[in-house]
Amino acid sequence: MNIILLGPPGAGKGTQSQTLSAKHGLVQLSTGDMLRAAVKAGTEIGKKAEAVMKAGGLVSDEIVIGIISDRIDEPDCKNGFILDGFPRTLAQADALGSLLESKGKTLDAVIELKVDDGILVSRIENRARETLAAGGTVRADDNAEALKTRLMAYYRETAPLIGYYFAYRKLRSVDGMAAITEVGAQIEKILSEVRQA
Ligand code: AMP
Secondary structure (H helix, E strand, C coil): CEEEEECCCCHHHHHHHHCCCHCCCCCEEEEHHHHHHHHHCCHHHHHHHHHHHHHCCCHHHHHHHHHHHHHHHHHHHHHCCCEEHHHHHHHHHHHHHHHHHCCCCCEEEHHHHHHHHHHHHHHHHHHHHHHCCCCCCCCCCHHHHHHHHHHHHHHHHCCCHHHHHHCCCCEEEEECCCCCHHHHHHHHHHHHHEEEE
């Protein structure tokens, strides 16, 4: 099963992807994680992406589409994957459709995590505080200024994908404000419905 988790920064995509990955053996494909790894490793892609990521902007479509296309070809993706943070623009969504088709793969569901906008900033601030308390390193883009840019990028570029996938009859929505386990249960219900369809 191949699915997309869609939602603004702080909606819980990463948390839910990890649970789904552990439960169903689906591979979590987070373009954010891949790009952070590239920045850390100092690769060409990392060098191109670093400044724009730090500011909270979007990395070019060309770069992220290339990353995802290569990653989907790896053998561990054969049994299914969860796209977390991709696609983020209409151009990425179109490219994803074409590349899945060319690879003979399907998109089974797009699950939107619906959250109240007002909660996002405090969720992300809490994530930074918890990371610090645990002795970890806070993401370079988990600060007020970059967060504003990330939210703007979401509303401008990514939110239109909700209508896009609705039109494709792929969209399913869950209440992302519910407790983590409840959100997980709603997603499980959708997956079992999709499996039976
Ligand atoms: P995330 O971990 O998903 O919040 O992503 C962190 C940052 O990586 C984003 O703010 C963007 O700068 C970049 N990024 C991740 N995924 C994409 C994407 N699909 N398109 C463009 N930029 C992305």
